[in-house]
Amino acid sequence: MLIYTNTKQGFCQDVINGIIADKIVDRFREIGFNHNNPKEFLAWDNSLTYMNMVLNDDAIAHDINVAIEYQIPQTSKRVDFLITGIDENESKHIIIIELKQWEKAERTSKEDLVTTYIGKNIRPVPHPSYQAYSYAKTIENFNEAFQQENIFMHPCAYLHNYREEYRNEIDNPFYQEIIETSPLFLKKDALKLREFIKRFVEKSDKGELLYKIEHGRIRPSKMLQDALVSMIKGNEEFVMLDEQKVVFSTIKSTVETAISKKEKYTIIIQGGPGTGKTVVAINLLTSLKHLNVNYITKNAAPRNVYFHKLKRGNYKLGFIKTLFKSSGSFVNAEKNTFDCLLIDEAHRLNEKSGLFYKGENQIKELINAAYVSVFFIDEDQIVTTKDIGSVNEIKKWAKRLGSRVLEGDEYLLASQFRCNGSKGYIAFLDHILGIRETANYDGFDYQYDFRIFDCPNEMKQALRLKNNINNKSRMLAGYCYNWITKNNFNDDIYDIELINGFQAKWNYNNTNTWAIDEGTFDQVGCIHTSQGLEFDYVGVIIGKDLRYEKGKVITDRTKRAKTDQSLRGLGNNEKLADKIIRNTYKTLLSRGLKGCFVYCEDKELSQLLKSKFLKV
Numbered sequence: 001m002l003i004y005t006n007t008k009q010g011f012c013q014d015v016i017n018g019i020i021a022d023k024i025v026d027r028f029r030e031i032g033f034n035h036n037n038p039k040e041f042l043a044w045d046n047s048l049t050y051m052n053m054v055l056n057d058d059a060i061a062h063d064i065n066v067a068i069e070y071q072i073p074q075t076s077k078r079v080d081f082l083i084t085g086i087d088e089n090e091s092k093h094i095i096i097i098e099l100k101q102w103e104k105a106e107r108t109s110k111e112d113l114v115t116t117y118i119g120k121n122i123r124p125v126p127h128p129s130y131q132a133y134s135y136a137k138t139i140e141n142f143n144e145a146f147q148q149e150n151i152f153m154h155p156c157a158y159l160h161n162y163r164e165e166y167r168n169e170i171d172n173p174f175y176q177e178i179i180e181t182s183p184l185f186l187k188k189d190a191l192k193l194r195e196f197i198k199r200f201v202e203k204s205d206k207g208e209l210l211y212k213i214e215h216g217r218i219r220p221s222k223m224l225q226d227a228l229v230s231m232i233k234g235n236e237e238f239v240m241l242d243e244q245k246v247v248f249s250t251i252k253s254t255v256e257t258a259i260s261k262k263e264k265y266t267i268i269i270q271g272g273p274g275t276g277k278t279v280v281a282i283n284l285l286t287s288l289k290h291l292n293v294n295y296i297t298k299n300a301a302p303r304n305v306y307f308h309k310l311k312r313g314n315y316k317l318g319f320i321k322t323l324f325k326s327s328g329s330f331v332n333a334e335k336n337t338f339d340c341l342l343i344d345e346a347h348r349l350n351e352k353s354g355l356f357y358k359g360e361n362q363i364k365e366l367i368n369a370a371y372v373s374v375f376f377i378d379e380d381q382i383v384t385t386k387d388i389g390s391v392n393e394i395k396k397w398a399k400r401l402g403s404r405v406l407e408g409d410e411y412l413l414a415s416q417f418r419c420n421g422s423k424g425y426i427a428f429l430d431h432i433l434g435i436r437e438t439a440n441y442d443g444f445d446y447q448y449d450f451r452i453f454d455c456p457n458e459m460k461q462a463l464r465l466k467n468n469i470n471n472k473s474r475m476l477a478g479y480c481y482n483w484i485t486k487n488n489f490n491d492d493i494y495d496i497e498l499i500n501g502f503q504a505k506w507n508y509n510n511t512n513t514w515a516i517d518e519g520t521f522d523q524v525g526c527i528h529t530s531q532g533l534e535f536d537y538v539g540v541i542i543g544k545d546l547r548y549e550k551g552k553v554i555t556d557r558t559k560r561a562k563t564d565q566s567l568r569g570l571g572n573n574e575k576l577a578d579k580i581i582r583n584t585y586k587t588l589l590s591r592g593l594k595g596c597f598v599y600c601e602d603k604e605l606s607q608l609l610k611s612k613f614l615k616v
Contacts, residue, residue: 001031001070001071001214002067002069002070002210002213002214003024003027003028003031003067003068003069003070003071003078004020004023004024004027004067004068004069005065005066005067005068005207005210006065006066007062007063007064007065007066007204008055008060008061008062008063008064008065008066009062009063011048011052011055011066012052012055012056015048015049015051015052016052018045020044020045020048021041021042021044021045021048024044024068024069025041043099043101044068046101046160046161047080047081047099047101047160048068048081050099050158050160050190051081051097051099051158053190054158054190054193054194054197055083055194055197057194057198059198059202060194060197060198060201060202061085061201061202061203061204063203063204063206064083064084064085064201064203064204064205065083065084065085065204065205065207065209065210066081066082066083066084067081067082067084067210067213068080068081068082070082070213072135072138072139072142073139073142073143074142074593075138075241075415076415076422076423077135077138077241077242077415079096079098079135079139080097080098080099081096081097081099082094082095082096082097082210082213083095083097083197083201084201084205084208084209084210084213085200085201085202085203085204085205085209086201086202086203086204086205087199087200087201087202088202091150091152092149092150092151092152092205092208092209093151093152093153093154093200093201094151094152094153094154094209094213095154095155095156095196095197095200095201096132096135096136096139096153096154096155096156097132097156097157097158097193098128098129098131098132098135098155098156098157098158099157099158099160100128100157100158100159100160100161100162101159101160101161102116102117102128102159102161102162103161103162103163103166104116104117104162104163104166104169105162105166105169105170106166106169107169107170107172107174107175108124109174109253110124110249110250110252110253111248111249111252111253112126112127112130112175112178112245112249113125113126113127113245113246113249113250114126114127114169114170114175119409121409123409123410124246124249124250124410125242125246126242126245126246127170127175127178127179128157128159128170128184129155129156129157129175129178129179129181129182129183129184130178130182130245131157131241131242132155132156132157132182133155133178133181133182133239134239134240134241134242134245135155135241136153136154136155136182137236137239138239138241139153139213140153141239143212143213145212149212151209151212152200154196154200155181155182156182156183156184156185156193156196157182157183157184157185158185158189158193159184159185159186159187160186160187160190161187162186162187163187164186164187164188167186170184170186171184171186183196226309228282228306228309228310228313229309229310229312229313229315231282231283231286232285232286232310232313232315232323234286238276238279238283240276240279240280240283241415242415243412243413243414243415244276244279244280244413244415246410247269247280247410247411247413248280248283248284248287250267250406250410250411251267251269251280251284251372251374252284252287252288254267254372254406255288255291255339255340255371255372258339258340258371258372259291259339259371262336262371263371263404264336264367264370264371264372264401264402264403264404265371265372265373265403265404265405265406266367266372266373266374266375266394266395266398266403266404266405266406267372267373267374267375267405267406267407267411268375268377268391268394268395268405268406268407268411269374269375269376269377269411269412269413270377270378270391270407270411270412270413271376271378271412271413271414272378272380272413272414272426272590273378273381273426273586273587273590273591274426274534274590275413275414275415276413276415277344277376277378277413278302278344278376278532280376280413281295281342281344281374281376282295284340284342284374285323285342288339288340289323291339291340292337292338292339292340293323293338293339293340293341293342294322294323294324294325294338294340294341294342295323295324295325295342295344296324296325296326296327296329296341296342296343296344296366297324297326297327297343297344297345297348297532298326298327298328298345298348298349298350298362299345299348299528299531299532300326300512300528301512301514301515301528301529301530301531301532301533302344302345302531302532302533303324303326304512304513305513305515305516305533306320306324307320307321307324308512308513308516327343327348327349327350327362327366328350328362330362330365330366330368330369331360331365333365333368333369334369335368335369336369336370336371337369337370338369338370338371339370339371339372340370340371340372340373340374341366341369341370341372341373341374342374342376343366343373343374343375343376344376344532345376345381345389345531345532346363346375346376346377346389346394347377347378347379347381347382347387347389347390348381348382348383348384348387348389348531349362349363349366349387349388349389350362350386350387350388351386351388361388361397362388363375363388363389363393363394363397364397364400364401367394367397367398367401367403368401373398373403375389375394377389377390377391377394379391380430380435380583380586381531381583381586381587382579382580382583383527383531383566383580383583383584383587384565384566384567384568384580385566385567385568385569385570385576385580391407395407422448425448425450425590426590428612428613429586429589429590430586431612432553432608432609432612433546433553433582433585433586434552434553434582435582435583435586448594448595448596449537449594449595449596450595450596450597450598450613451595451596451597451598452597452598452599452600452606452609452610452613453597453598453599454599454606455499455500455502455599456498456499456500456502456541456599457500457501457502459539459597459598459599460475460502460504460539462539462597463475463521463537463538463539463597464521466536466537466594466595467521467537469536470536471516471518471521472535472536472537473521473535473536473537473538473539474515474520474521474525474530474535474538474539475504475521475523475524475525475538475539475540475541476524476525476526476527476530476538476539476540476541476588476591477496477524477525477526477540477541477542477543477588478526478527478541478542478543478545478546478560478581478584478585478588479526479527479543479560479561479564479566479584480543480544480545480559480560480561480601481495481496481506481543481561482495482561482562482563483495483506483561483563484563485505485506485508486506486509486563493505495524496524496541498541498599498601504522504523504524505522505523505524506523506524506525506526507520507523507524507525507526507529508520508523514529515529515530515533515535524541527566527584527587527588530587530588530591531587533591534591534592534593535591535592535593536592536593536594536595537592537593537594537595537596537597538588538589538591538592538595538596538597539596539597539598539599540585540588540589540596540597540598540599541599541601542585542598542599542600542601542602542605543559543601544556544559544601544602545557545559545560545581546581546582546585546600546602546605547602547604547605548602548604548605548607548608549604553605553608555577555578555581555582557570557574557577557578557581560581566580566584567580
């Protein structure tokens with residue numbers, strides 16, 4: 001999505017007239033985003049004035065095209081400034097410029113990271129050259145035009161306020177590789193930036209390239225399970241963006257320190273659904289594969305899918321099982337056996353592990369077993385009474401085992417890479433489900449395909465059309481329906497029966513890979529077969545355990561199926577039951593990369609969803 005586009009001449013005139021920032025804000029409002037960020041407004045005024053001066057050269061044609069604030073497809077990230085045009089040989093070029101108002105920064109020993117004052121504190125952030133590079137690569141990966149045509153991308157960074165005495169901190173040999181790939185221009189380098197632009201853009205492409213960026217065919221969403229084989233081979237399938245890169249480089253540096261000094265560290269990485277926790281974990285697994293490192297998850301569903309994909313990629317099962325393990329595999333592990341354990345879905349860890357649950361606390365076992373234990377956690381995805389993974393529980397065991405805890409802003413994943421990159425959609429779920437009463441869902445991204453159906457058959461048929469494309473859409477439901485077909489395979493027996501003759505079975509128990517199998521679309525998945533995985537589209541059946549009554553969204557544990565084990569042993573803990581039900585639906589409703597279709601048994605809840613959605 002392009003926010004502002006113009007010719008060079010039009011852009012420069014808007015800057016001179018002092019209306020450039022106003023035009024950007026107006027455009028945000030036109031597309032439904034209530035932009036209210038005074039700091040960003042001032043940043044536009046400041047940075048774009050410098051860009052006007054850089055472009056003030058008659059050798060750069062007046063009718064070349066520029067664009068400001070381009071939102072990268074399927075992410076919540078935006079590119080600051082783009083210039084498009086053609087060179088003397090008629091080759092097509094796009095220059096991506098990351099603009100920063102920094103006056104200084106300091107180098108670090110972490111891959112592609114610097115520190116600078118941002119957000120009222122000194123923080124580690126990606127080197128601006130890396131940031132521009134990662135945005136360019138992500139655009140290339142998403143837009144088919146860049147794969148099929150000779151369009152050349154040139155990322156760079158321009159720090160127009162940067163003080164010369166700190167040049168060696170950011171323009172340092174440590175960052176040579178990324179700066180060579182994505183050049184860095186500081187305050188005194190404006191003329192060099194101008195010459196860089198003139199090398200590639202001599203005359204106008206008549207808006208063709210901006211059209212391809214805005215309207216070009218977007219490549220199918222890349223799912224981690226599909227890219228896993230390539231990633232294990234060391235290929236860069238997902239370019240890590242912003243805080244993902246910070247987390248990755250920080251963990252990698254910590255592992256190196258821990259091994260050299262024989263010290264124990266416990267790292268807590270927090271992030272909601274779709275923020276890239278698993279992508280970071282798998283990238284670390286491949287980057288650290290020369291060490292004794294494992295990827296751990298309690299959830300069997302994603303682990304079984306990974307096994308299936310890797311076996312088809314000609315990896316032997318023995319090798320696969322040395323990398324991917326269950327959280328209950330460390331009952332007898334001795335202290336510091338492993339260099340690093342990457343524990344995904346850490347909120348699903350159990351208090352006991354091993355045969356007949358006679359082991360110790362899984363968090364304790366994992367921290368004990370490794371020099372560095374990395375817990376990727378989202379407490380809003382605790383969905384059973386057995387789930388004991390929490391930040392406080394991890395910190396408690398780390399302290400007892402003499403492991404230094406690393407957490408905080410540096411270890412937080414916030415940006416959205418599922419749900420078409422819509423942070424607004426996740427806030428919408430938090431608000432509707434009552435998970436966070438203050439959630440601000442203004443600016444819900446209309447590009448995410450969210451639909452509410454009055455008929456479950458209509459929802460299923462709409463979802464089937466999506467699944468016919470690539471077998472990457474599935475129906476999911478809250479656990480309100482008894483699993484009577486678990487041991488009864490008669491064709492005329494169904495678990496889920498709804499209005500208008502809708503009938504469906506829970507996913508069969510004769511496969512561990514329901515989520516990717518051919519011919520399983522007509523079955524319905526539950527939280528246990530979908531958590532940790534993602535789909536292009538999901539169709540979610542919200543049962544009677546979630547209703548809208550007397551102005552509130554309420555939960556009702558009595559409407560859960562008798563065969564449901566997630567609330568077992570709950571006793572009278574109504575607060576935990578309420579949390580588990582709300583978390584379950586948030587998890588189900590956030591599995592879709594491109595869209596989510598919903599059918600509610602409770603008609604009042606359906607009307608609420610419609611009313612709230614239409615307001616957004």
